Amino acid sequence: MAAAANRQKQFNLTEDLTCPICCDLFTEPVMLGCMHHFCKRCISTYWRGLQTPVSCPQCRQGFTNKQFQTNYLVTAMVEKVRATTSDSYIKNVEKQLKESLEAHRQRREDFLTVIRRDKEKMDNIKRTGSELQARVQGEFQALHALIAEEEASVLEQLRREQEAALEQQQRHLEAVQEAIRQLENTMRFLHEAATCPDHRALAELPQLRAPVEVAPGPDLDLNAFSSRYMMPLQYITWRKMFKSLKPGPAPVTFDLDTAHPSIHVSRDRTMAVDCDDMAPYQPNSKRFLQCVNVLGAQGFQAGRHYWEVGVGSKAKWDLGVALDGVNRQSRVKLSPETGYWTLRLRHGDQYSAGTQPWTRLQVRCCPQRIGVFLDCEARRVSFYNADDMSLLFSFSNGPRGRVLPFFSPCISDANQKPQPIQLLHYPPPGLTD
Numbered sequence: 001m002a003a004a005a006n007r008q009k010q011f012n013l014t015e016d017l018t019c020p021i022c023c024d025l026f027t028e029p030v031m032l033g034c035m036h037h038f039c040k041r042c043i044s045t046y047w048r049g050l051q052t053p054v055s056c057p058q059c060r061q062g063f064t065n066k067q068f069q070t071n072y073l074v075t076a077m078v079e080k081v082r083a084t085t086s087d088s089y090i091k092n093v094e095k096q097l098k099e100s101l102e103a104h105r106q107r108r109e110d111f112l113t114v115i116r117r118d119k120e121k122m123d124n125i126k127r128t129g130s131e132l133q134a135r136v137q138g139e140f141q142a143l144h145a146l147i148a149e150e151e152a153s154v155l156e157q158l159r160r161e162q163e164a165a166l167e168q169q170q171r172h173l174e175a176v177q178e179a180i181r182q183l184e185n186t187m188r189f190l191h192e193a194a195t196c197p198d199h200r201a202l203a204e205l206p207q208l209r210a211p212v213e214v215a216p217g218p219d220l221d222l223n224a225f226s227s228r229y230m231m232p233l234q235y236i237t238w239r240k241m242f243k244s245l246k247p248g249p250a251p252v253t254f255d256l257d258t259a260h261p262s263i264h265v266s267r268d269r270t271m272a273v274d275c276d277d278m279a280p281y282q283p284n285s286k287r288f289l290q291c292v293n294v295l296g297a298q299g300f301q302a303g304r305h306y307w308e309v310g311v312g313s314k315a316k317w318d319l320g321v322a323l324d325g326v327n328r329q330s331r332v333k334l335s336p337e338t339g340y341w342t343l344r345l346r347h348g349d350q351y352s353a354g355t356q357p358w359t360r361l362q363v364r365c366c367p368q369r370i371g372v373f374l375d376c377e378a379r380r381v382s383f384y385n386a387d388d389m390s391l392l393f394s395f396s397n398g399p400r401g402r403v404l405p406f407f408s409p410c411i412s413d414a415n416q417k418p419q420p421i422q423l424l425h426y427p428p429p430g431l432t433d
């Protein structure tokens with residue numbers, strides 16, 4: 001609409017600035033006394049050869065001389081109209097409009113792309129959300145199944161015990177009833193014999209007098225029976241469930257052959273502590289010689305595994321997993337690129353994930369126990385504060401191939417007493433069935 005109005009305005013202006021003699025835009029426009037305009041050349045030509053008085057070709061007003069005035073304002077306007085109606089000007093404007101249109105079109109395309117990406121992201125969030133939901137449900141279903149199975153098993157055992165006791169009691173009851181029947185038969189016979197004695201009856205008497213014997217009934221110890229089921233059932237079930245947890249805490253131990261000579265490992269291979277002196281050692285390719293490291297004896301390359309490491313109030317340590325094939329003879333920076341997925345503590349409260357460079361973590365309270373979760377199929381290595389099971393860090397670019405639990409007790413500062421790294425086993429060995 002606006003464009004049409006503009007064109008109309010332009011058209012009117014062009015008409016106003018058109019010479020009535022040559023019917024073209026004014027060239028050197030001049031104004032007569034009657035205020036009408038003509039090209040200087042047109043009016044000069046028109047008046048050429050005429051005697052004064054002359055007249056205006058448009059309104060016929062007469063003039064005593066052939067005078068006219070140059071109108072600079074109209075000249076400027078004509079120049080402007082000429083410029084804006086020139087082919088090159090129009091082409092230029094058209095070009096600009098096209099470019100502007102193209103820019104808008106491109107911008108719109110960009111926005112559409114952003115919308116597509118937003119929708120894709122939302123789809124991804126929804127898909128991941130429902131996958132996680134299914135996973136969580138699956139984990140809890142497995143737990144429910146374990147509990148249901150355990151409940152059924154305990155109830156079945158109770159039912160059997162109860163039935164067996166009832167059956168025994170029933171058998172005793174029937175035996176006593178049978179004894180009563182026999183007694184009553186004998187009594188009837190005795191009664192008949194007493195009221196109408198004959199020789200045959202008297203001859204059988206001694207046999208009839210034989211007492212009817214019934215074994216004493218079963219003496220079910222109700223107290224013992226109750227005690228077997230009045231137990232801390234939840235705790236006992238929880239202890240049993242520990243064995244069925246997938247993954248349950250793995251009883252990882254240190255592999256002595258991998259320990260740096262300045263690491264002392266306890267006899268049961270669950271404690272490792274750094275010492276000032278290097279112990280004599282058997283040279284082998286498995287042993288760390290440059291860094292104060294030690295590996296777990298249990299390797300993993302499939303499934304999901306979880307283990308817990310007691311770090312107590314040690315001021316520095318590294319732990320996680322390492323590829324079986326890591327170079328143990330040289331000093332390397334720990335990162336997934338070199339085959340290590342680790343968490344580390346420095347200066348007692350500075351926690352970092354072993355990325356390159358390190359990723360500093362905000363950890364509110366210093367965990368005494370660290371949980372390491374390895375999901376081989378999902379290639380994920382996660383670390384938890386095992387005191388409250390809050391997530392500390394998770395590597396999603398986990399290892400391919402066989403890995404081993406990895407530990408470094410680090411070298412304690414000179415003014416600090418070395419403290420051990422401890423591998424925690426659940427339930428404690430003394431409590432296992």
Ligand SMILES: [Zn+2]
Nearest residue numbers: 019022039042
């Ligand atoms: Zn003219």
Ligand SMILES: [Zn+2]
Nearest residue numbers: 034036056059
């Ligand atoms: Zn006139």
